[in-house]
Amino acid sequence: xxxxxxxIVAMLIFSIGLFGAxxxxxxxxxxxxxxxxxxxIVLLAVGFSRLGFSSILYLGRNTVNEEVLxxxxxxxxxxxxxxxxxxxxxxxxxxxxxxxxxSRDMANVDEINELRN
Amino acid sequence: xxxxxxxxxxxxxxxxxxxxxxVVFLNNIFRSALFxxxxxxxxxxxxxxxxxxxxxxxxxxxxxxxxxxxIIFALLITKNEKNSNLPIRVTIPALFVVATFFVVVLFxxxxxxxxxxGTKHLSETIANEVLQDTSGWIGSLLxxxxxxxxxxxxxxxxxxxxxxxxxxxxxxx
Numbered sequence: 593x594x595x596x597x598x599x600i601v602a603m604l605i606f607s608i609g610l611f612g613a614x615x616x617x618x619x620x621x622x623x624x625x626x627x628x629x630x631x632x633i634v635l636l637a638v639g640f641s642r643l644g645f646s647s648i649l650y651l652g653r654n655t656v657n658e659e660v661l662x663x664x665x666x667x668x669x670x671x672x673x674x675x676x677x678x679x680x681x682x683x684x685x686x687x688x689x690x691x692x693x694x695s696r697d698m699a700n701v702d703e704i705n706e707l708r709n
Numbered sequence: 710x711x712x713x714x715x716x717x718x719x720x721x722x723x724x725x726x727x728x729x730x731x732v733v734f735l736n737n738i739f740r741s742a743l744f745x746x747x748x749x750x751x752x753x754x755x756x757x758x759x760x761x762x763x764x765x766x767x768x769x770x771x772x773x774x775x776x777x778x779x780i781i782f783a784l785l786i787t788k789n790e791k792n793s794n795l796p797i798r799v800t801i802p803a804l805f806v807v808a809t810f811f812v813v814v815l816f817x818x819x820x821x822x823x824x825x826x827g828t829k830h831l832s833e834t835i836a837n838e839v840l841q842d843t844s845g846w847i848g849s850l851l852x853x854x855x856x857x858x859x860x861x862x863x864x865x866x867x868x869x870x871x872x873x874x875x876x877x878x879x880x881x882x
Contacts, residue, residue: 593712596818607811608726610806612732612733614807615799615803618738620780620783620784621741623780624732624741627772627776628748634752635752635756638756642760642761643759665846666854668761668847669847671756672764672847673862675767675768676771676866678776682780683869684869686783687872687873689783689787690787693787701797
């Protein structure tokens with residue numbers, strides 16, 4: 593387990609999520625693919641804070657102070673913020689999907705063509 | 710020498726990748742949602758492996774607890790036929806975009822390899838000392854260094870709550 597394997601895994605899952613978000617028909621499936629992409633980025637942030645450059649900078653120090661702490665833990669704090677924003681995003685997205693379903697009785701992106709005619 | 714850590718990492722990673730392939734490529738959208746829960750669970754395991762226990766617990770509470778329930782709830786409310794998760798017609802251009810993205814990312818990986826070549830990881834004494842009480846340190850960081858994004862996120866959550874209520878309010882008032 594090093595930074596490169598985490599990078600490869602996160603980018604594979606991000607690519608799978610990107611493909612899903614671009615090619616699915618159902619709106620809820622698109623939201624689920626976006627959740628996959630969010631998760632990949634959180635994994636990347638946490639992995640970088642543990643195994644990335646910031647840990648290299650503090651090699652050999654033996655005291656714990658804020659200077660060591662902030663680079664080591666800021667990735668995790670970023671991850672928590674990303675998770676919070678993703679939760680807000682999926683709540684609002686599902687509210688939009690349900691509103692659309694209530695007015696048009698469907699949840700597919702290729703049937704939304706009210707602006708066309 | 711094969712470390713137990715590496716074995717668990719690769720098991721969790723392969724599970725996450727296979728489950729995300731299931732999320733994207735299955736035709737039954739309810740099974741996609743169940744595979745999405747499997748992805749969330751394996752990511753929580755990966756966070757524990759990276760000694761980020763607080764993020765793992767937040768992942769379990771927010772993703773596995775709340776978001777999957779919300780998605781399944783929305784799936785049950787909307788009417789879904791058996792093959793409701795079909796791809797649209799632009800699958801080939803989407804595949805092209807994703808392939809381009811992945812090639813660019815591999816170039817970035819190459820430069821990452823050049824930068825970190827010959828460096829070692831964090832000394833284990835500091836790692837053991839700092840990373841055994843991450844929740845307390847994260848809490849103090851959230852109210853000292855990261856206090857402005859913390860407040861902005863709270864405003865965002867309030868706005869999201871009000872927005873969802875506005876959108877789903879009954880029209881026959």
